[in-house]
Amino acid sequence: MRTGVWLVGGRGSVAVTAVVGALALRAGLAEPTGCVTELPALRGADLPALADLVFGGHDVATIPLLKKAEELAEAGVLPARLVAALTEELGTVEAELRPAPTGTPQAAAVEAIGADLARFRERHALERVVVVNISSTEPVPDPHPGHASLAALDRALAEGNPLPPSAAYAYAAFAAGCPYVDFTPSTGARLPALAELAERAGVPYAGHDGKTGETLVKSVLAPMFAMRHLQVRSWSGVNLLGGGDGANLAEPAANAAKTASKQRVLGETLGYVPQGNTRIEYLDDLGDFKTAWDLVTFSGFLGTPMRMEFTWHGCDSSLAAPLVLDLARLTAAAHRAGRTGPLTELAFFFKDPLGDTPHGLAEQWATLCAFARGLAPCTAGPDDPPAATTGVRAPAQGLPGGAQASGGTEQTAEVRHAVPR
Amino acid sequence: MRTGVWLVGGRGSVAVTAVVGALALRAGLAEPTGCVTELPALRGADLPALADLVFGGHDVATIPLLKKAEELAEAGVLPARLVAALTEELGTVEAELRPAPTGTPQAAAVEAIGADLARFRERHALERVVVVNISSTEPVPDPHPGHASLAALDRALAEGNPLPPSAAYAYAAFAAGCPYVDFTPSTGARLPALAELAERAGVPYAGHDGKTGETLVKSVLAPMFAMRHLQVRSWSGVNLLGGGDGANLAEPAANAAKTASKQRVLGETLGYVPQGNTRIEYLDDLGDFKTAWDLVTFSGFLGTPMRMEFTWHGCDSSLAAPLVLDLARLTAAAHRAGRTGPLTELAFFFKDPLGDTPHGLAEQWATLCAFARGLAPCTAGPDDPPAATTGVRAPAQGLPGGAQASGGTEQTAEVRHAVPR
Amino acid sequence: MRTGVWLVGGRGSVAVTAVVGALALRAGLAEPTGCVTELPALRGADLPALADLVFGGHDVATIPLLKKAEELAEAGVLPARLVAALTEELGTVEAELRPAPTGTPQAAAVEAIGADLARFRERHALERVVVVNISSTEPVPDPHPGHASLAALDRALAEGNPLPPSAAYAYAAFAAGCPYVDFTPSTGARLPALAELAERAGVPYAGHDGKTGETLVKSVLAPMFAMRHLQVRSWSGVNLLGGGDGANLAEPAANAAKTASKQRVLGETLGYVPQGNTRIEYLDDLGDFKTAWDLVTFSGFLGTPMRMEFTWHGCDSSLAAPLVLDLARLTAAAHRAGRTGPLTELAFFFKDPLGDTPHGLAEQWATLCAFARGLAPCTAGPDDPPAATTGVRAPAQGLPGGAQASGGTEQTAEVRHAVPR
Amino acid sequence: MRTGVWLVGGRGSVAVTAVVGALALRAGLAEPTGCVTELPALRGADLPALADLVFGGHDVATIPLLKKAEELAEAGVLPARLVAALTEELGTVEAELRPAPTGTPQAAAVEAIGADLARFRERHALERVVVVNISSTEPVPDPHPGHASLAALDRALAEGNPLPPSAAYAYAAFAAGCPYVDFTPSTGARLPALAELAERAGVPYAGHDGKTGETLVKSVLAPMFAMRHLQVRSWSGVNLLGGGDGANLAEPAANAAKTASKQRVLGETLGYVPQGNTRIEYLDDLGDFKTAWDLVTFSGFLGTPMRMEFTWHGCDSSLAAPLVLDLARLTAAAHRAGRTGPLTELAFFFKDPLGDTPHGLAEQWATLCAFARGLAPCTAGPDDPPAATTGVRAPAQGLPGGAQASGGTEQTAEVRHAVPR
């Protein structure tokens, strides 16, 4: 089940961390910490092996992959020894990165993206290619009549630039028969016209906005308050973040997109929206790390006021990268299993999940386990809690999960071309 | 379904908060914030109504209930206006409080406890009486040969004082056919001899150690790390607490009992025990509030070190009191439904739950919902997450859940007397 | 030395807390916690006794003083028992509150303010009246040519409304020969025209923006880093605050004024400005309390990165009110001692002090002690650290410092009228 | 003014960080961040130049200096590039490290220490050698009659082992005419017999226990509360620390010594001792870093309760090492200037300073500046706050302060031999 993973934003921090990590796991140089699909509870699923992933991507930047990897090592995101050991393998991936096609009318750029995807698939005889958007967060785009239907969109693409880049990549992916994952809060596939195209192309998609820090914590703390019938009165926070993503999010428009997707979890898990806001601030000194602080005020029995605060100091790329691998594998398997349209069962991974799904992490986990079991060749383990199944953390394996890759039951990828007219 | 709630430690902070709260709810003066059994997801269960609870209890202290309630109001635990409005009702409960029987041989004290329970039941024509231990935490007792079997225990009781008080109350409860709940980390019913007696008497019991603060938070955060395959390297904390319970826990022996019960959740949810300890310190200035601080260090993808810390500032009595009411109602219903022995399905409420149950809060919640449904007269709602069922917080009702109390299907309480010989 | 204290914003939280506290101290019902002028190191200064302060003020609001005091008690700012005990005394102060004069041209409003001050002084045979602005923070005003000189200002006042209210009060105060203290970040006396008027009237003034929370902490932590030659890389924070002041500061313009005055301390004590911002957010649920969180990242020897964070949970009115009393006493004494113009020695009390003064709290303390000694009838104690002089906290006294009030050397208040023409 | 710095514990983390740093500064490879004596306010003092320091030392461990330095680089304490660049220079220092003399009777060990010191001085033609104890913290020793007077001590040394190692080093230092600095909480020179010896030998000494983390913060925050007349009700904390020192301090006896020295600052700066304790816990995962958390509860005006908490995440070796260099330079200069006995003016550097000195950092700073000025060849700058003098951080200089070293006015070191008899 050789599977392509096409990274939009392939020279960015998350993308390069994902690539270095996948190469390190394949080489037996690292443990799969942070990889959800390597937990015992999900091991039974029939996913492409990590060793079967082949990487390529687009980027507007030109920094060499190796240089970016070295910068990440310098910043404490990656161990320098891994980068040194994988120089050659990184060169192979470098050869698969392409400049991001642009230009007017957008139909041409979209076609160029599709052509890059098709050549990548052919060059490596891939069963399928999953496109993962992990590029810079875009501002919320202006509404455009072309967004409403595929027919209108095709007309608009022929004349101008109706789509933000994330949506143009989604269009090209669907048109090339590729599943699409949006790890960012950008528009991506969230337009009626693109839903129509995905349906017609018979491909699934997933999103939005990887859940890696403060929102992850919220998705377990908010249900805790709800299960205990404690009334959350306010929830306020600040996210201080450095790195390229931080600088970009400091732009008010991108900040707005991100902040909105951070707020959903409270309303959805509590059943009401407490007072307070979450702010994002750029702080260059934090580099690739983020410090978030949240204050929660709540009432107990007879109204007694109480409070909780937490500080989260995480490395966003290190938290996000393994999820990119998880999503690529799960989405590839869903495609093979014939799933089309929004993969709402992957809400576990996202701040702003597609569809009307639960926002509590534990329920999302149960949903994910059931989904993965549905993809399994034979009905495997139950959706036990992670540790209950394992007892103890799984021992390091050079390439965990590699065993499943040998089966020959994969259905042939049916590539439906729905190129822009 | 008039149900007695016999509070061991009935003049303590938690007990008095529970009593004032129950009276306030009955009088329509407060909302059931903090009462888990008043959440929509549990409303369908066939529980005794809050209005049908009748309170009594034992205590070694003599402080008048009203005075204690006023002290709690002064300390910010209770609204002063509630205490003022409920003076008369508190007087009624005051009349049901008895000095704690003591003396040697312990058989006599146990018999005296049983007699108090029997008279309470008769005086109020109660269907059943649930005994809830909410008295001061005891030191871990020395092992005693009488703990091993009921026969050995009965011999030992006739001669000396083989049982710590919490276990003596459990003995008396079982002997009087009463279910028993231990909200403290003390021994309670956790002795082979007492399991035998409970079985013989056909009564259920629940425990141990109400989960109200730092451990509650741990029971959602630790699963979060596990579900994300993040490796928790250390988890250290300090609990600063004032109040009567704090002073008592500062005694090294009691502290040891409490600290041990706080540690279980990590090993059970993570599958391994990270470095670090939890300390309990007495700090008079905090009064009835507690401040806990925890530091968690963990590794992500490729070993990147990260950290999280949280501060919890809670009012323990305000968090514990509604759970005492929940437990009394659920245990009474379980008794009526014919359940005997340890109620492992109530793990949701405890730091150190009976039996080999999951320690993640979300799974405990699902278990609790299923358990409550099993008690329901007709199959009610699903074990949806709290907010999903509700949409919005349930509006305040004078006595939520009171409606179910009118049914006439209650089985007659079979009071089995297994008095100490 | 009977001294009037005229509170602009006399029905606000800080003002009412100051009034209740002064009355409580006078009645022997409270200790002078928080009153800097009651520390042993400052006791020798020849200040008006707390018992000799007479209160009056202006406000645009009409809420009765007693009602406001009761609300503050309900909110936990004041002990309810004090408000109950001081009802009569509060009535006496109520009688001295006047609606804030407004209208166009502003000369009339200014004259009306002056007339209220003069009548207050006469009614109570006061030696002098100190005007303290403790009203809502104003937006930063637009520049106006009338601000540049007294002559230009007088022309402008005759025609329109060139001054923000805080400056109009300062004008009226100076014109009436009254010293003026600005406890807010508003314009107040900070205009060339007003400096001219103060000089001509021979009165001193003090400001700006009482230093009560996060900035107070910064003013000791930043010098700590400087004295240890540690390099502060970033200092970021968020201030969550409720109450009337919080709602007002949430207005972007007022927020800007306040934020700027919070930033000065870092540049001035470190010698450079680290990265980072301080944000102010309104959070109704916090009531009269404020929670501030700050993150400081810094480098040690050979560049090792380290960090510190703090959370401050304070009651602003309770922190500010005793300083209002301190400032009124010190400014009155300075006036009596013949001081005119900006009292830069009072920087200890302010976020954004007048003049080019040190911003480290310890140096400001030494300056304050020297200033107070200069006001003393005879040379008193040295500028010892607070505790070194005391050993142990001074015992509560009904009216600390009252003894000095008996001297008869006060110079007659020379009231110079420089009314707007 | 070539000056020897003899490091007891010369292979430990602090010692090796100090050595690497001094070599890096000398080579122009680093800035003097963290070096207090390189602040403008202290630059005028007539101190030995960093370039004139020559290092040697004793240790019971045998780990090569270079290996320890590489471990510190791996742990993030030192930049790896510095260690690589200084391999040769580290070899030179390695040649000056000696095994710690031990054995019974202790007189022989003491003599052997003295001989090592004398040979070091001669080998490098040093004007003087400052002995700095930076070895593992010892348990509080049992009282011994030999501690009371020099005569009794000399008798006891001839027969047994009356002294803990830190005191044996102090004895040997004094006997060899060397000043002695104790950076640890161990006994060191704090015995009447040793004070007698120091007096007789005419040498100064300094101590105890470098102030680098939580206590440093306390020494500015506690005076802040005092200056504002706020009543500190409780101050509680926990110190989580890894590294060799952490493991050692986890021993209850060493922990007790350390905890006591952390508590003094509160009583001395506040004038009373608030409730609460500071705990030290070993947490291997923190490596050479320490995380301390403190909670302060305090009352404001009219008793309003408030709170502050802080988390300090520091690298102890990085904070301590530059202070070791500062202390060696200042103590050497004091020796040259003829000072004998306890150098109480160096309290700025210590948790548990010698003598009855102020504990507020700002006062200690003023005292230090005056002390340094007293050592200056000509009266230099005032004791201005650090930043006020500088305006902006001093630019990096290859060897800051080196200029003063050229003078020829140094008095000849008078080496008094008071060898153990």
Ligand SMILES: NC(=O)c1ccc[n+]([C@@H]2O[C@H](COP(=O)([O-])OP(=O)(O)OC[C@H]3O[C@@H](n4cnc5c(N)ncnc54)[C@H](O)[C@@H]3O)[C@@H](O)[C@H]2O)c1
């Ligand atoms: N790291 C996390 O925890 C996390 C979580 C959720 C979402 N995200 C999102 O992931 C994205 C990537 O984050 P990052 O930290 O790697 O950021 P980054 O700035 O390091 O990388 C983004 C990359 O996208 C490239 N890019 C920009 N526009 C492009 C375009 N039109 N076509 C192709 N490439 C383009 C940039 O050149 C850059 O190399 C961001 O949108 C971020 O919001 C990250």
Ligand SMILES: NC(=O)c1ccc[n+]([C@@H]2O[C@H](COP(=O)([O-])OP(=O)(O)OC[C@H]3O[C@@H](n4cnc5c(N)ncnc54)[C@H](O)[C@@H]3O)[C@@H](O)[C@H]2O)c1
């Ligand atoms: N509050 C919480 O969040 C929480 C959580 C878990 C467990 N608990 C446990 O609940 C118990 C009560 O806590 P609290 O804060 O109310 O303490 P408390 O000290 O206010 O009350 C305990 C009461 O028990 C009484 N008592 C002591 N020995 C007795 C005996 N032998 N027989 C009868 N009464 C006796 C005391 O006189 C006192 O009135 C403690 O054991 C505590 O550890 C509390």
Ligand SMILES: NC(=O)c1ccc[n+]([C@@H]2O[C@H](COP(=O)([O-])OP(=O)(O)OC[C@H]3O[C@@H](n4cnc5c(N)ncnc54)[C@H](O)[C@@H]3O)[C@@H](O)[C@H]2O)c1
């Ligand atoms: N509390 C603190 O710690 C602190 C610290 C520094 C500065 N301050 C400043 O003190 C001021 C008062 O704070 P507060 O919490 O009492 O606010 P508040 O809103 O409770 O009171 C302000 C009062 O000013 C009155 N007012 C508004 N405009 C007026 C006008 N033109 N003339 C007369 N009165 C007017 C309002 O009606 C109100 O009664 C604010 O400017 C605040 O920024 C407070």
Ligand SMILES: NC(=O)c1ccc[n+]([C@@H]2O[C@H](COP(=O)([O-])OP(=O)(O)OC[C@H]3O[C@@H](n4cnc5c(N)ncnc54)[C@H](O)[C@@H]3O)[C@@H](O)[C@H]2O)c1
């Ligand atoms: N790092 C700080 O911020 C700080 C602050 C205050 C005090 N201190 C004190 O400094 C000391 C050193 O700290 P560290 O982190 O470098 O510890 P460390 O454990 O890394 O080093 C201590 C060294 O002392 C050596 N040693 C032990 N006994 C000895 C003896 N009898 N003679 C000679 N050498 C001996 C050990 O072998 C080791 O090499 C400790 O006592 C610590 O408490 C450190």
Ligand code: NA
């Ligand atoms: Na905190």
Ligand code: NA
């Ligand atoms: Na914190």
